[in-house]
Amino acid sequence: MKSGNSKQIDRKRKVTKPLVIRKLTSFERRILRLLDEGFDQSHIARRLGVTRQAISKRIIKWEKLGYISKHSNNSKYRVIYNVHPQILSNIQKKSHCRVHNVRIKINYSSSGKPSLDPRAGYIKSYQPNGPERHLFHLHDVDNYLDITIDIHPGTIIAYPQSGQNIIASSIDESIHLTRISLEKAVMEFIRLQKEFNVQIDLHTSIHRAEMISDIHYAFPFSKIHLPQFQGISNGYFYIDGSPEDHGHQDMVELETHDKLSACIFDEFLKRYKNDSESITQLMADIEVVANYLRIAKRKSTDNSRDSEHH
Incomplete structure (x- = not known):
């Protein structure tokens, strides 16, 4: 049987409610991604072409819902936010390209x-x-x-x-x-x-x-992963050393001029976190990417031939 003091402690104990995630529009997901990158309300409003009030209204609502919280290092003139991990897992991840x-x-x-x-x-x-x-x-x-x-x-x-x-x-x-x-x-x-x-x-x-340009699509990676990338570099990507020109001596880029190949690889990379365990898994799955690229290329070639016949 609990004492009176323990009951009083129980009543005061803070109960953490589970986060209820409501459906987010594509516009709201873009705002949350930019908040996660550390941009303030004014910057986000300019970038998305809306008023600052439109951003502020959503931020007030999301703070009440627990989607975001103010960063501890805020200044008087610039407020940035932390985005709840559950929200981050539900919004579209940023491109690696x-x-x-x-x-x-x-x-x-x-x-x-x-x-x-x-x-x-x-x-x-x-x-x-x-x-x-x-x-x-x-x-x-x-x-x-x-x-x-x-x-x-x-x-x-x-x-x-x-x-x-x-x-x-x-x-x-x-x-x-x-x-x-x-x-x-x-x-x-x-x-x-x-x-x-x-x-x-x-x-x-x-x-x-x-x-007027031939657009290049590049994916930065550590040089230690070069051997594993040979499976997709042959015929789809080439190895580019331009990161060294900008002071990143341990980095290279997988680069392609083919947008389809870049989009497939980019979507594949979004499945993985930027940590050693996920990178190891990515390396193990790299042949799957190569297979996706081969199939996509084949379909693209077949569709081009069909359109020529018609």
Whole structure:
């Protein structure tokens, strides 16, 4: 029989209720992924193209439901959140692919030569073959990308600086967000030039700028796993050592120009956590990935042949 004191302790004991997870929209899952990456409300609102109030409303609701909690290291001006592990397991995981070599080109006319003032982002001029060209560097605060604006006579070319990665849930979203960053950088370049009395007029809408690059899809891995990746590198991926150029001496990238192969591999990687046990399991399953790729390639080839016959 329990004493009166023990009953009093029982009544005061905190009861932890199980987390009730309600259905989340794709928009809400994107917000939660960005919260998990440490972005604040203002950044998320700008990135998703909504008001800060729209983000704040959901955050208040999720705090009450126990989906998120405030981080212990918050400052007065920047509040970030921890996302409950059960919620993280129910939202779509981020892409492991580093999409790069995304470039856009658009023609323009101007009232004069571009201003080469450093306050307009000017870096340097160069003259490979033909007329002189000018490089400008601009920063997209929403996606944390540094963008190069390469000014040719009558043509603007924009591309991210090398070695960067964008946080996205899929390869398509990564391409989309990168393009948005490039378009914003071009428009910011035009705004800055106007401040120095240079009027630049695009010949078409920025959203219709031509994509001129052969996109690369890269997956970073430790060099110690190179032998296990031979099964998919032959015919599907190649080994690229560019991480070494950016100070990552122990890393390589599996890279491909084929989007289908990249998407299949990316979805496969999302099944695994980023720890030693999961990486070991991934290595054991790598032949399964190779088989998926062979089947997908075969189907793609068969569909192309069928369309040709029709």
